Amino acid sequence: MRNILPFRARGKTLPDFETLVRPHLDHLYRLAYRFCGQRQDAEDLVQDLLVKLYPRHAEIARVEKLRPWLVTTLYRMFIDGTRRKARSRLELIDDETSFYDGVANNDDRPEQSLAREQRIEQIQRAFERLSDDHRTxxxxxxxxxxxxxxxxxxxxxxxxxxxxxxxxxxxRMRQLLDDAADA
Structure with missing residues (x-):
């Protein structure tokens, strides 16, 4: 993820653009990964966003709330991309602020650990079965x-x-989880 902004344009002043965008890259990447489901696709989506926005970095500097604006642009690029190609499988990534933090605990007993892992898998499978709109x-x-x-x-x-x-x-998520528990 660190090398997603290594491009340089001749005669352009990248530090202004980099200063604006770099603080948001990790957040954008996590969202792109959740949208796309694959690391390579997420990196491509973020890179496409940066390439699209680079020529407009003077305009971007005037955006009042940059993070929500970047997320909106990323989301719209993702939607445009999914309209062009088939729906891809979503796999949630584990990070410091993972969706599964609330599920995890520090029990050392194997049966509890196994039950927790099975519940996480159920949640992930249910999440993957949601529509793109619901997942987003x-x-x-x-x-x-x-x-x-x-x-x-x-x-x-x-x-x-x-x-x-x-x-x-x-x-819908509750219904999918209930169906999985009944099965």
Whole structure:
């Protein structure tokens, strides 16, 4: 991930662009990975974003809330890409702020560890079976912690619609987990 910004353009001033974007790269990469499901695709998506934005770095410097703006742009690029190719399998990555932190605990007993791992696998399988829209909403709101007002601006979806879609996404996730528990 560290070498995602090593390109240099002749005669251009990269430090301004790099200074603006570098603090957000890890966050953008994690989101891209959650959207794409594969490291290479996530790196490509972030790199495509940077290449697209580099010529506009003077405009980017004037953006008031850069992180949500970058996330919106990344999301729209992802959606454009998925419209062009088949849906890919999503695998969540483990990082310091992982979705699974709430599931994990420090029990040393093998049976509890096994049960915890099985539950994590159930959650991941259920998450993968969600629609792209539901996965995106749960990722941005429940995992990444974006507020509804931020998502409203980022995704260009009215607040009421956003609330109902998140509710339906959570209900679908619960249904998938219940079905997995019954099986």
């Amino acid at each position: 909403l749960l990722t941005l709101h429940d995992i990444e912690g974006y507020r509804l007002v931020e998502l409203e601006g980022m995704l260009d979806i009215p607040l009421g619609t956003l609330k109902s879609r998140i509710h339906r996404a959570r209900a």
